[in-house]
Amino acid sequence: MAGMLYLVPTPIGNLGDISTRCRETLEQADFIAAEDTRVSLKLLNHLGIKKSLVSYFEHNKTEKGDMIVQRILAGETCALVSDAGSPAISDPGEELVKQCAEAGITVCAIPGPCAVITALSISGQSTGRFCFEGFLSTAKKSRREHLESLIGESRTMIFYEAPHKLLNTLEDMAAVFGADRPISLCRELTKLHEEVVRTTLGAAIEKYTETPPKGEFVLVVAGAVPVEKEKATPADAAARVAQLMEEGLSRKDAVKQTAQELDLPKNVVYDAALQV
């Protein structure tokens, strides 16, 4: 019988956040695949668990992924952990889950610590609809392009960021979203120096120019406020139909195009067009 892959989240700062189920899964797995075996060894020592570890990270994931899949198919159970938080969320694991799913292996994700959800819930921003954007590129051009693709985004946007890149990112965000856009900077979550700064992009730039940022950050940025489009009137429709007919369109085609352009029902445009 084939084994299984368990995705085991680990604390993002506070060791007390490891759950009973995660601990039991680590104890019962045949082997643990870890992003950095040294980091995971510390956690396992803390938990008093002795287990065989294999490394699985960005630069060996292709060959190690095949090997892990073969071991699971042969009947072993693997627990995947990353350095902190939920595996496969901006962490190695995404590929392994795909590979296991393709091989017909059952994958079980245990819920637990994840910086994106912890930050969103504490941010004070709207939580009803949100999008997770992961890390922005370190290259200015692609970072700007990524942000520009989010100009009209009305959902709350969440980004992971490293402290040494924070100021550049905030400056680019202010240039694209405007300095008044609200942001919650969630720092060192679950750790001793946990801090949430609820402010605007412009004020955040001032703050971190004065005091260079330290620690791990999640940025929770408010979405754009949707701009109410003014509804076109029948008079607007009549004027547009007249213009299109002058340009050579038949009345029927001018009505059709105007209805589409002004987002009005065709019969309303048609009635207005009869005045033309």
Ligand code: SAM
């Ligand atoms: N898989 C992890 C998760 O579930 O959150 C994320 C891993 S990603 C490589 C690391 C990034 O997560 C950091 O650069 C930071 O943006 C964010 N992060 C992780 N722990 C954090 C913490 N305690 N406080 C704030 N941000 C944190």
